[in-house]
Amino acid sequence: MSTARPSFKFRGGSFHALVVRPESPIEAWLADVDVLLARSPGFFAGKSVVIDVSGLSLAKQAFLGLLDELSKRDIRILGVEGANPADVDGRVPSLVRGQAERPDTAAVPAVKSPQAALVSSLLIDAPVRSGQAIVHPEGDVTIVGSVSSGAEIIAAGSIHVYGTLRGRVLAGAYGNQRARIFCRRLDAELIAIDGHYIVADEVEPHLRKAPIQAWLEGDELKIMTMN
Amino acid sequence: MAQVVVVTSGKGGVGKTTSTAALGAALARAGERVVVVDFDVGLRNLDLVMGAERRVVFDLIHVVQGSARLSQALIRDKRIDTLFLLAASQTRDKDSLTDDGVERVIRELRPSFDWVICDSPAGIERGASLAMRHADLAVVVANPEVSSVRDSDRIIGLLDSTTDKAKRGEQMEKYLLLTRYDKNRAERGEMLCIEDVLEILCIPLLGIIPESKDVLHASNMGLPVTLNNPASAPARAYNDAARRLQGEQVPLVVPSDKVTLFSKLLGRRAA
Numbered sequence: 001m002s003t004a005r006p007s008f009k010f011r012g013g014s015f016h017a018l019v020v021r022p023e024s025p026i027e028a029w030l031a032d033v034d035v036l037l038a039r040s041p042g043f044f045a046g047k048s049v050v051i052d053v054s055g056l057s058l059a060k061q062a063f064l065g066l067l068d069e070l071s072k073r074d075i076r077i078l079g080v081e082g083a084n085p086a087d088v089d090g091r092v093p094s095l096v097r098g099q100a101e102r103p104d105t106a107a108v109p110a111v112k113s114p115q116a117a118l119v120s121s122l123l124i125d126a127p128v129r130s131g132q133a134i135v136h137p138e139g140d141v142t143i144v145g146s147v148s149s150g151a152e153i154i155a156a157g158s159i160h161v162y163g164t165l166r167g168r169v170l171a172g173a174y175g176n177q178r179a180r181i182f183c184r185r186l187d188a189e190l191i192a193i194d195g196h197y198i199v200a201d202e203v204e205p206h207l208r209k210a211p212i213q214a215w216l217e218g219d220e221l222k223i224m225t226m227n
Numbered sequence: 228m229a230q231v232v233v234v235t236s237g238k239g240g241v242g243k244t245t246s247t248a249a250l251g252a253a254l255a256r257a258g259e260r261v262v263v264v265d266f267d268v269g270l271r272n273l274d275l276v277m278g279a280e281r282r283v284v285f286d287l288i289h290v291v292q293g294s295a296r297l298s299q300a301l302i303r304d305k306r307i308d309t310l311f312l313l314a315a316s317q318t319r320d321k322d323s324l325t326d327d328g329v330e331r332v333i334r335e336l337r338p339s340f341d342w343v344i345c346d347s348p349a350g351i352e353r354g355a356s357l358a359m360r361h362a363d364l365a366v367v368v369a370n371p372e373v374s375s376v377r378d379s380d381r382i383i384g385l386l387d388s389t390t391d392k393a394k395r396g397e398q399m400e401k402y403l404l405l406t407r408y409d410k411n412r413a414e415r416g417e418m419l420c421i422e423d424v425l426e427i428l429c430i431p432l433l434g435i436i437p438e439s440k441d442v443l444h445a446s447n448m449g450l451p452v453t454l455n456n457p458a459s460a461p462a463r464a465y466n467d468a469a470r471r472l473q474g475e476q477v478p479l480v481v482p483s484d485k486v487t488l489f490s491k492l493l494g495r496r497a498a
Contacts, residue, residue: 040386046396074394128428129384130377131351148380149373164426176377 018044018141019081023053030069037073039104044075051092054082063087121157128153128167136175149189158182170197172216181214186223197223228341229262231333232472233362234404235386237378239349241370242406244440245345245442245452246465248276250366252451253469255310259341262301262418264332266358267348268323271315277304278449279312288316291328297335306454311340321354333361351385359390364400366433370407371419376427379403383430402433404468409438410481434468435481436461 023029036043051070063083070077077092120139126133128143130150141155146163153159153167156174158181164206172179172194173224179193186207190199193216203223210225234247244267251263265273268288274280279302287461289295290313297313305312313332315321336343347358359365365386369379383401392399405424425432436442437460445455453462454470460482467477 045388045393046398076396128389129387130380132388134386145429146427149377150381151384166427 014166018047019050019052021055024056025059026056026062026066026069033073039133039137044073048078049075050079050081052081058083058087060084061098064091067091083145093182122155127163130167147183147188155179165191170191171214177216179216182212182226184211185209186212191221191223193221198223229343229361231337231343231345231361232366233345233347233359233364233386234366234368235347235355235359235382236368237349237351237355237382238370238375241368241375242404242436242442243344243349243368243448244272244276244437245446246366246368246404246406247344248451249465250452250472251342251344252304252307252310253453253466254342254344254472255256255307256453257469257473258309258347259393259473260309260339261342261344262313262336262340263344263346264313264336265315265346266324266354267346268315269320269356270348271317274302274312274314275449276446276451277312279304279314280449281477283314286316287332288319288323290332291324293328297332311444321348321352322355324354324357326357326360329357330361335428344378351381355382356385356389359386361391362386362399364402364472365394366402366404367428367430368404368406369424369428371405371413371421371424373419376419376424380428383428401430403430404433404436404474406436407438408435408481410483413453427471432479433465433471435479436464436468437481437483 009127045107056062058066064181067077076141076188079224080092110216122134122136122139122141123135123143124141124143127145128132128147128151130148133152133154134141137156139155140157140160141153142160143153144162147153147161147165147167147169149166151167153169154173155171156176158179159169159171161169161183164185165188167188168190169188170192177194181193186203188200188207190197191214193214196216198221207223207225211227214221214223216222234243236243247263250433251261255261259437263273263277264287265271267273271393278289282302285295285300287300290297290300300313302312302314306310333343345362348354367379367382369375386399387393388412390399403425405421412418421435438458439461441456441459441463442452445452448455452459453465457466463482470477
C-alpha cells in the first residue's frame, strides 16, 4: 500500500513591479508622495513596489525610517534595490541587479531620464467610477474603460478614453493649449482644455454618443467626430 | 469559514434589506448556515422583514461595545434553524459602531457560519463603510434608473479602494442585483434597460428581480419573500441569485408571474 505523496509544482513566472526612486531630501520627497496620494489615493493600490535607493547615500537609520514611512502610506514594498544588504536588516529582500554596491553619486544624473519618461503618462486599466478623481499634473492620461457620470479626470496633457466618457475631463489643466481629448463615445458632463470648457447641453446633437476628438483653436473648443 | 457578503447600494430604498433577507433565507433553506447582520443603526428594518422585531433583546451595538456576548444577540429564525439575525439598535446612531468592535464581531462570526450577510445602510458614511470594510464579496443592489445606477457606481469605486480587501491589494468580488425591474416599462423606454446598466457598471450580474407586489406583501407579513411565497416571480429570482452565489451556473432569465412548468417544479420542491 502506498500513501499518496503531496506533489510539488514549480513554474517560472515574471511579474511587473513599479520602481520608485526616492530623492534627497527625503522629507520633501515624502511630502510630494503625500500630495500625489491625496490626489489619487489608489495610486499605489495593488501595485508591487521596488524602492531604488541607488541614487541616495542613506545611513542605516534613515533608510529604515524611509521604509517605515512608506509602509505607513500603505505602499507595499516588494524589495529594495541599490541598498547595502547590511542596512536592509532582513526587513525586505535586497534585489541585486549588478549594483548592490552604492554607486558614486556622480552616476545619478545619467539614470534620471528614463524615470521621467515613466511618470509622464498615466495609464488606468479600469473604469473610472462616479466620485473618483484622477489628477495627473505631469502628462497624458489614458483610460482603458469608461469614465462614469460624477467622475473627474484632470491632466496636464491630453486625455484618451477608450470607452464611454460620461464624467468631467479637463485636459491641459496646468496651461497647455495643445492638449486634446479623445474618446470612443462622448456623453460627457463637461469637457475642458486649458480652461476653455463646454458642458453637455452645449454639445451639438450629432456629436453626442459619437467617437470624437476635441482641441483648442484660439479660444474656441472644437469637437469633431472620428468615424 | 464564512464568506462575508455586503449588500450595498449607495442610494436608499432600492431593496438592500429585502435582498439581504431574501438571499439569506434562500441560502439557509439550501442548508447553509447563515447570519444576516443589520448595519443600519438607528434606522433598523431587517428585524421587521425577518419577522423578529418582537424578539430583539441584545443587538449589534451591545456586542460591539462588549455589553453582551454574540451568542446572546444572535436571534434564530423561527422557520429555518440555520438562519440567524443580528439586529441593529434603533436608539443609537452609526457613531456607536467602532472599527475594532465591528472587526471583532465579524471575526467571531466567521468560524460559525457559511455566510455572513451584512445589510448596509444607505449613503457612503460610517455605517456603510464599516458594513463593507470586512467583506469578501459585494452584492450591489440597483434599480434600473439613472440616480440609483450612478450611486451604485460610486459604491463600486469605494469597494475597490476603501475595503480591507482592496487595501491588501486584492480584487473585491462584486455582483450586480438589479431589483424592481419592469420589463414592459423598460421596453417602453421608461426605465434603463439591463444592457445600459451593465454597460455603465461593468460588473457581472447576479440576478434580476422583477417588480412585484409580492415583495411588499412579504415585508408586511414579516417574511423574506423567498419564504412567504417561494413560487412567486421575485422569490424565484432571489433563489436563482442565491444559487449563483453558491457557485452554481443558473441561466439568467427574468422570472415572470405567469405560472410556468419551472415554477411548478420549484414550488413542489419547496413544499
